[in-house]
Structures are given as structure tokens and as C-alpha cells.
Amino acid sequence: MLGLGFGVGLVYLLCILSALLCIFYGLVNWNRGDEPVKTEDIEWVEDEEKAEEVL
């Protein structure tokens, strides 16, 4: 398979197919999943900034 042994040829294709799966999923859901910013999100980021200052 592709000049490679079966196990390696198989995974060579699986790598490409899994990357295509990620690309397909990402493109199909490109504009989905937007969420309104909640108070807890803002508080979380503010707290994160405080923690950063400690460092």
C-alpha cells in the first residue's frame, strides 16, 4: 500500500483521513457554538488576570 507495509500504509491513510475529518467538522460548524458572554465568564477572566499578576 503506497509502497509501504500494510500496517504503515493503513495508518498513513488514517492520518490523512482523520485530518480531513477535523477539517470537515470545523468547516461545517464554522459559525456554530457562539455563546453569550456571562457574568461568570467575565469574573473568570478577571480572576485569571489577578492570578497572572501573582506570577
Place this chain on the structure above:
Amino acid sequence: MHKVLLVLVVIVGVFLWAEPALAQEAAAGAAAEGMHINLSQTITVIVYLMILGYLGYLGYRRSKTAEDYLLAGRNVHPYVMALSYGATFISTSAIVGFGGVAGMVGMSLLWLTFLNIFVGIFIAFVFLGGPTRRMGHHLGAHTFPELLGKRYNSRFIQVFAGVIIFLLMPVYAGAVLLGGVKFLSVSFGMSLNQGILLLSVIIALYVVAGGLRGVMYTDAFQGSVMFVGMVVLLVFAYVKAGGFISAHKALAALQNSPAGGGLVGYAAMPTFGSKWWWIVISSMVLGVGIGVLAQPQLAVRFMTVRSKKELNRACAIGGLFILSMTGGAFTVGALSNVYFQKTAGKVAFDYVNGNIGTIIPTFIDQAMPKWFGLLFLLALLAAAMSTLSSQFHVMGTSIGRDVYERGIRRKVASDRLTRLITQAGVALAIVFTVVLTWQYAKNPKEPIIASATSIFFALCASTFLPTFLLGLFWRRMNRAAAISSMLAGFLMTAFWLTFMQVKPASALRICGWLFEKKSLVAKMPWPVVDAIILALPLSFIVAFVVALVTKPMSKEHLDNCYSTVSG
């Protein structure tokens, strides 16, 4: 500024104590065989640094407050988002360490690339990212141990996880650092000691001077350089090996060196059940491929995205990026055998005298134009910086926020002490990492970068994965089950590494000291089977059994954890 000086003095002190010859090396270093950068290469470096500086300034200027950060999220291009992830997660360990292993064992390591993409990107981004972010924000958790601790309402879990991460993440950080050092030593002719000293000083400056969190734009730029560089490298490797199918056929015609142990060629899987089959599949592929789901810095990164939309978009770009980076590095590592065989009559392992970590740097140094090698080196070092800075960040917060604040601190203690302990924790972690790297460098003929990375990933998976996964999706999962699962996974892994798996057991020397044996088991394949094969299933079984025979946590607590965790 005094903190920077303190860390630098400690690092230099450790080196001078550990390696008296270093002073002599340093004196002769500049005149060594490397260090011959011409004008065009100097200009390349300066332009690169100027772009980095400008992008860093741009990122800093664009997000100053919490609201800015959240709103700016709308304007951040998904390409920038995904590439910044990539530059953080793909480091010198993957490219130099695992790429070198691919140069020795062949393309069977592509199974790790498959898991990197399918598990590390697709499953992580599609199924874990959103719930982790929502639960983290809802519970006000900022570290991975804190997320677990709040989900299970357990101080012990947070402190235990914090201690494990603080003490053991240097094992992985040292591997990342050594990967960068190997590249420096090949490209600039530095000795390993000089490389370790130089890189650790740069990292200390970068981290202590305030670069703990990589700025998104600079990370994305570095990710882009790595991405383009790896694609160019991959194309060159194929061209120099005679073309796509011809390269594979030429590779298939070569015999591994060293031979034996089940290696039957660079284009074939090791013999099923052989020593190398177990090392490749159990340690390299499963250990790292699954362990990525329980990486503390990955979970923290999910919490910093603004919405699921960013994760969806990053999935597309991340899949392509990882295919190029790890798939590219492993393929180039394997194909370098064809190149070295053609040009020097030796396969890669023999050409580099068994120094596996130098296979990829040597191939780039010899087969590619010098300017390309320099640019790739800069991007790679930058990637190492991104990964290391996020690791030191996690180690610092583990000791300051998780262990001290949650485990030790009482109301009388001051914030100032928390700050001091966190900073001391970061400094200690850097020094510990440097010492470990120096130890690693003493065994150039072992695949130490890949092995150390695998050990840490497998340890995280066995200790944290059931608690993390079941905590996100299963209301029945409770505190007793989480503690039992974490202890079972950790102790089983520690036992296996100390007494059963021959390489780590030999390195730790406890088994030899107690029993005068390298491993308590001699019958193959047990001495080469990775701990994750036994410890992860055990950890899951313990979690399920204990959760089912003990009382669930209170409805109020679970409602608080899950009220926003759906879909």
C-alpha cells in the same frame, strides 16, 4: 529584576557545581566548530525577532482588561487561535525526540500522529473542550487540579494533583529543553552543556521577565513558520529520496540499524508482540496519544477560549497543523535514512553514531539550505519556549494556588506569601528541569526525549483521566471514586516504573538496590510494556466500582457543577 538575577545565578551555580569543565568549555566555546553565522543569517534572525516583538506588542495592546479579552475573542481569527494552540503543544520533544525515534524505528510511529489528530484534536476539541470550559468558568477554576478539586469538593484531590504536577512535570519539561539543546548543538556546534546553559538562561529570562503566557499572535506566527517549514522539509525529504512512491520503496528496501527486537524495516510495523512493537505501541503511541487528554496545560487552555465556536474552528486548522507537524516530523525522520544511505552509505542511526536526538537536526543541517535550517531552528526554539513557559506556569500555579493556598494556607497567611511561594515554585521548577536535562544529556544513545515525554503523559493519563472524564460527563462519579481512582492509577504507574519496566526501573535504581535486578519480571514482553497498559484500565475500573458502591454527591453540588454543562 532581582528575581531574574537570582534564577540566573542559581542555574549557573548548579552547572558550575555539577560540571566543572563547563567553565573551560565556555571559554573555548565561541571558537568551536559552530558559531559561524554570516550576514544574511544574521539579518534573518534580526527580522524574525523584530516580527516577534511587533506581534507581541500588538497582542499586548489589544487585550488589557477582562472585557477587552472576551470581546477581542470575536475578532481573533481562528487561524491565529489554532496556530497558537499548535505552537504551545507541539514542541521540540515531538519533532526532535519522536522524529529521531522515527529515524530509528521507521514510519510505524505514524500511529502516534493518528492518535494526535483523532484523540488530541478531534475528541479533545469536539467533546472535551466545551464542557471543560463551561465547568471551569462556572466553578471558578483556574488550574487543572482546581477544576478536579471543585468538581469533587475535595481539598485532597486539588493538593494531590498539584503536588504530582509540580514534582513530575519537570520530567517532560526536561525532554522539551533537551530537544532544543540537541538542535543548538548540531546547528551551532555547541557542546550539550553550553546548549543547556544558554537555553536555560534564555528561558529563565523569558519566564521570569513576564512571558509566562505566550502571546497569541507571536505563538501563531511561530506556529506558521513551523508549519510552512515542516511542509517544505517534508517535500524536500520526498524529493531527495526520489519521489513519493519511490521514496517509500527505497525506505522499504533498507534494514533497521540496530537490527533485531522485532524491527523489520522502516516502512513496516515491528513484528507483533516483539520488544519494539510493545515500546512503539504501548509507550510511544498509547502513552502519548491518550495521555494528551489529561494534560494539565491542555485543560487550562480550553478554559481560556471564549466559546465553543472557537473550538470548532480551531479543530479544522489544528487537524491540518498536527498532520503536518508530527506526521511531517515522523515521515522526515524515517526518510532521512534514504538520504543518509544515498549520501554516506549509512542509515541515520549509524550516521549520527546512535545519538537519536540529533537525527532530525542533522538531516536539516546537511540536506537543507543553511538559512532554512536557521529559520526552522528559531521557530522550533520558539515553540519550545511556548511549551516550556506554559509548563512552568502550570508548575508555579500548582505549588502556589493548589498546594499552598488550598492545602496549607489558613486565613492568617497573606497574599504576599502566596506570590512568593508561586514565584519560588517557578524558579525551583526551572532549576529542577535544568538539572534533569543535564542528566538526560548523559545518555545520548537512549531515546530519552521520547521516553521521558511518554512517562509523563502516561502518568497523567493513569492518574487523572478517569477522574477528569467521568467528572465532566457522569453525575454518579463522586469524591471517593475520584480519590481511589487517582491513587490506584498513580501507585500502579509508580510501581511499574520503579520495579517492572526495565528502562525506567534501571534509571531509578531502586529495584537494583533492593533486589539486585533491573526488573522484577524477566519474561517478555513485561519488561517493555508501558505502565499505561495496566494502570489506566485499573484506574477506570476502580472509579466505576467505587462510584457505584458509594453514595452519589449531593444534588445541590451536582446541580452547581452541571447546570451549564450540557451539549
